[in-house]
Every structure is written in structure tokens, then in C-alpha cells.
Amino acid sequence: MASLPDVKSLNSLPVEQQAKVLDALFEPSPAIHACLLPSISTTSFQSYDEFINQAQKIFEALTADPTQKAQLHSIIGSHPRLGAKKVESAQSAAEQAQLQSGDATELTALNAEYEEKFPGLRYVVFVNGRGRPEIMENMRARISRGDLALEEIAAIQASCILELGSSRHSSNEIVGNV
Structure with a gap:
């Protein structure tokens, strides 16, 4: 995973670099960018x-605003399917690596069942x-x-727990650019 810039400088970084931070912490997602970039630019943070x-x-x-369900589901849907071979973020790759043994066919079927039950969502869990x-x-x-x-x-809670661990790992080596 790329090292993260000092969080205290996050609001002063160019939008492109702020987006890279979001991609490193969460998953690359235009919906996440649209949701969080305005807050980054206007808020100073003391820690990740x-x-x-x-x-x-x-x-x-x-989650409380029915008019925002499409954006919410796009954010949740940006998370890779459990057991996916190709994932975007290093954090997801590490999580997925813990699940690579066992019956992939059953996991694929469970992913499909979950997504049929909850259209627009992906099953997200803190593997730990x-x-x-x-x-x-x-999942069942x-x-x-x-x-x-x-x-x-x-x-949302599982995603943020994952990202808290990710930020703690990444911010051990802070650099100016992502």
C-alpha cells in the first residue's frame, strides 16, 4: 500500500492527491470521491x-436518506466480492488472501445469493x-x-474498521505525496 501523507496537510493537497488518499484507504470509487472530497477540503484532521x-x-x-440509496449502494458496491481474485486496494488484497483456501464455488454462490437478496450491495466483513x-x-x-x-x-461499519487498520499501517511511513 502507498504511504499516506500527513493527515494534517490533507485538506491543502490538490484534489487529485486527496482522491489518491481515498483510493488507498477505501476502494477506488467515484462515489466515494463525490461523497468525501468536499469534507476533506473544508476540514482539518488531527489523525487518520x-x-x-x-x-x-x-x-x-x-443510510438514513432514501434519496441517497443509489450513492450509498455505489459506495458499498465498490468493495470487492469476497474471494475475488483481482482487487484494487492493498487492504482488500490482504483481507482476500486470508480466504483463498476452501471451496471457491460455494463462496461464489453465496456472493450471488447475497447480491440477489440485497441488490446493489456487496457483502463486506472485517475478516480479522x-x-x-x-x-x-x-454471510449465510x-x-x-x-x-x-x-x-x-x-x-459501512466493516469498511471503516478495515480502513482504520489500513491507515494505521500506512501512516507509519508518512510522505508528502501519495
Whole structure:
């Protein structure tokens, strides 16, 4: 993963560099850019944790606004499918690597079932060392629960937990450019 610039300079960076920071923390996504770039430019942050917590609040506000569902689902849909071979961010690649053993066919079927149950969403979970069987059990439980609003919130929370870990790893080596 690319090193992140000092968060205190984030609001003064050119928009292109701010977008690269978002791509490094989250997934490359025009919807994420549209949602977060205005906040980056107008807010000073003291830490990446503070920035990601702010991003989570912005994303969660979308869950309460029916007119913003398309943008919310685009943000959640930018996350790679569980078990995907090709992923955009280093954080997702690390998460996916933990799940590469086991029955890929079953995971593909579960992804399809999840996306049929929750159109526009991707199953997002903080893997945190759990194996494929435990993750698939969680996926089945969430499909059975069938609650779109809870899925939207769970996906946003999991994404932000992932990004908190990602920012802590990346900001160990701070540089001027992303």
C-alpha cells in the first residue's frame, strides 16, 4: 500500500492527491470521491482515525436518506466480492488472501445469493483472521436475516474498521505525496 501523507496537510493537497488518499484507504470509487472530497477540503484532521470516523458518519448519514440509496449502494458496491481474485486496494488484497483456501464455488454462490437478496450491495466483513467457514457462516446468517437497512450499516461499519487498520499501517511511513 502507498504511504499516506500527513493527515494534517490533507485538506491543502490538490484534489487529485486527496482522491489518491481515498483510493488507498477505501476502494477506488467515484462515489466515494463525490461523497468525501468536499469534507476533506473544508476540514482539518488531527489523525487518520479522526478522518475515517468522519467518513463513517458521512456514509451512515446516507443510510438514513432514501434519496441517497443509489450513492450509498455505489459506495458499498465498490468493495470487492469476497474471494475475488483481482482487487484494487492493498487492504482488500490482504483481507482476500486470508480466504483463498476452501471451496471457491460455494463462496461464489453465496456472493450471488447475497447480491440477489440485497441488490446493489456487496457483502463486506472485517475478516480479522477468521477462516472461510466462519465468514461463510456469517454471510449465510446475514442473508437469512434479510434486513437491508442493517446490511447497509454493517457494510459501512466493516469498511471503516478495515480502513482504520489500513491507515494505521500506512501512516507509519508518512510522505508528502501519495
